[in-house]
Amino acid sequence: MKNSGEIVLETELPKAPPSPAPQPASGLPGHLQDLSDRARGYVEAASSANTRRAYASDWKHFSAWCRRSNLTPLPADPQIVGLYITACASGTAERGMKANSVSTIxxxxxxxxxxxxxxxxxxxxxDRHIATxxxxxxxxxxxPPRQKEAVLPEQLIAMLETLDRGSLRGLRDRAMLLIGFAGGLRRSEIVGLDLGRDQTEDGRGWLEILDKGLLVTLRGKTGRREVExxxxxxxxxxPVVAVETWIRFARFAKGPLFRRVTGExxxxxxxxxxxxxxxxxxxxxxxxxxxRGDLSEAERAEKFSGHSLRAGLASSAEVDERYVQKQLGHASAEMTRKYQRRRDRFRVNLTKASGL
Structure with a gap:
């Protein structure tokens, strides 16, 4: 374990992760300079903006703990990292903060x-200092993970009725709920949609309105996937009518699909x-x-989130499981089953099938 014996100044530590693309030499030809710039762009595209922000925040948290502990974060030392995650688990990594959960660590x-x-x-x-x-x-x-409550179809319809159909905000929110549910989309995928392909730098996908429905193309870590x-x-x-209505009354032809409603x-x-x-x-x-009126308002607020729409589709669609798996973009059926809140866990009774 490396102990510098002195406090490391904050200015010595980068506040955000640097680009891994090599910095161009001073005499680099112009066409290679362009390639270097593109390489940095591809590095940015390899992970979402949310992921990069989270990683930068976690590095800052680690660096601050190192300073308070009179340690240096660079170069990499497994023993220091092991002590850091121990501090996170014990609630001593940051003054006045409770212990981090396992998922956060x-x-x-x-x-x-x-x-x-x-x-x-x-x-x-x-390394044993980390793994053990x-x-x-x-x-x-x-x-055990705390699963969010699935929004079921009859509940979604009741939720839609609370929205004002005569306002732009109501039309937008209606389209967001319906496309999120029917597409089994993550909340970042919902707001990341553009009206067309490659219209914004921060877009995560786009949609095409066809006769039979919406074709949503999403960019992910493993490439593109299509959601019908x-x-x-x-x-x-x-959901198609809701999206069409929102676009028509919002009066825009390109760019982000779901935007802020302003001016009262x-x-x-x-x-x-x-x-x-x-x-x-x-x-x-x-x-x-x-x-879920049987619960208190605080309990109900805790149970529902953007993920409730995704879980709702998985729990209520009465189709072959592989279609739900494809819609949600899961690599395995096991992951899809974790989303199926109402799935009959004892539909196949091996106890009786074995003769007991």
């Missing part, structure tokens, strides 16, 4: 691994919505519709 460790790799200092996560400590943290502190959203059985619950609800701005707006929308409409 694993994310922080992934961020450190990424940051060290970009600096040309790969760190071995299998992390295994102990998981065994001691791991808890068919038309509904009635205009009142049809009379104007549509150019800015893309933040993905947190999807979670707020689901919570607000679920509360207004009285969904």
């Amino acid at each position: 694993e994310r922080r460790l992934s961020a450190l691994t990424w940051n060290y790799t970009q600096r040309g200092m790969p760190i071995d996560r299998k 400590v992390l295994a102990g943290i998981r065994n001691t502190h791991a808890t 959203i068919g038309r509904g059985s009635s205009d009142a619950t049809c 609800g009379k104007d549509v701005g150019p800015d893309r919505l933040n993905d947190r707006e999807v979670a707020r929308l689901v919570k607000k409409t679920a509360l207004a519709a009285g969904v």
